[in-house]
Amino acid sequence: MKILTVVSARPNFVKISPLLREISLHSNIEHILIHTGQHFESNMNDVFFKLFNIPKANYELEISGGTPSNQIGRIITKAEKIFLDEKPDWVVAVGDVNSTVATSILARNLNLRLAHLEAGLRSFDETMPEEINRIITDRLSYLLFAPDKFAVKNLKTEGIDESKIKFVGNIMIDTLDMMKEEAMKINTLADYNLSEKTYALVTLHRPSNVDNPSRLRSLLNALTNTAKQYGLKMLFPMHPRTKENLGIDGIKAIESQKEWIISKPLDYLESLSLLLRSRLVITDSGGLQEETCVTGIPCVTVRSNTERPITLVENGGTNRLAKTIEEIPEIIKKSLNSEAVPFRPELWDGRTAKRIIKLLNEQR
Structure with a gap:
């Protein structure tokens, strides 16, 4: 065959x-x-x-x-x-x-x-x-x-x-199960001057979030204010699309905020290692919704919908949707204040x- x-x-x-x-x-x-x-x-x-x-x-x-x-x-x-x-x-x-x-x-x-x-x-x-x-x-x-x-x-x-x-x-979970042990062996937190459970891992790349400069600035401002409120660091591996849309001045403005740590895009193993040690994931990615569900990490998805509803809190997962920028602080608050436990859907x-x-x- x-x-x-x-x-x-x-x-x-x-x-x-x-x-x-x-x-x-x-x-x-x-x-x-x-x-x-x-x-x-x-x-x-x-x-x-x-x-x-x-x-x-x-x-x-x-x-x-x-x-x-x-x-x-x-x-x-x-x-x-x-x-x-x-x-x-x-x-x-x-x-x-x-x-x-x-x-x-x-x-x-x-x-x-x-x-x-x-x-x-x-x-x-x-x-x-x-x-x-x-x-x-x-x-x-x-x-x-x-x-x-x-x-x-x-x-x-x-x-x-x-x-x-x-x-x-x-099948994404097949990969996670194969790589999880290896991911736990590497620890790059020292590279970012971070310790476990003190930071949120942030990934943003969807056109609906990053292609409109005004919306992107408002979104990042909301995350900055929430990070200050909860004493969180925001580790942000920046997608090329996001980097291009922010421009040099936009990136400098973020880096001037002590809450933010900007990094290069991560490979899968680095990303999984940092996810497993994070307090929270803030994303618009589909795969991270699934990985946080199985690993028991609270997840805030900055989207008005998801094609992966099985990962949502109401279905047993750890994922909550922040459908608008205005909702972000409250959704993060709920995620930080609620117990998140690993959940493996059927198969x-x-x-x-x-x-x-x-x-x-x-x-x-």
Whole structure:
């Protein structure tokens, strides 16, 4: 059996690592890896391939920059001959980024069997490019690997053939379980003059939060004031998009506040190490909502919605939504004053990759 996957953005590497490890245990499976280059500087490629022990890609498309539509079109154009030459038994689309939907459209146009890893997630906000990518990919897939019961329900509600829906659990947690022990061995707190449980780990990169300079300044001001109130440090690994939108003067203004510590973007292991030692996570990332849920770290998601409702406090998790900037102080207060305990939803057991490969083998 031949499986073809396409990776691009950082979350793809986190999700595909356990899958590749499981594939390596099956002598009957040949794996073809295409790397698009989306979202990465060349030096970051090597970091992620090495960190997750991912073999060198069979094909490099070297696509970066451009609008989402432009990226999708170029991926389809460059990958078409590869798909035709390789003739995979399964094409696995990963997550919800531009390469995901490009992979899906191309696979179906070539009449190749398509499986979607992380199917059924819905924010119900179609202004988000990721939401459109999810919907399209799910509609085109022959197998839909859903991470939780909410995702399964969404797919059924949308009329997806139930025989195609496979509840397999969350592959991000496979990676977390593999890397957690290693993450605890490294301790970079001294690099930032921090001690455990005295800081919030902050990540912001969504266009809705960082592309409007006025909103971004208001958001950071709200976090600064809250940090002062609770004596927290704010450790802020700054995403390139956020850095560009803040500009030199904006970054200097933040760095002048003693509550803030600005760092370079972190690799997965560094990020996990700092997450595990933090008092609180403030984010607009999807993956961090899941990781804080399983590790029992309070999480404030600066968004009006989430495609991962299973992580919310009302469903047993540690995640609260700050839907407006005005809500941020109160939501942080609740998060700091409430007990947060680790919560593992059903099948978030570190065996998702095994279930996926078993299903692909059975239906080849």
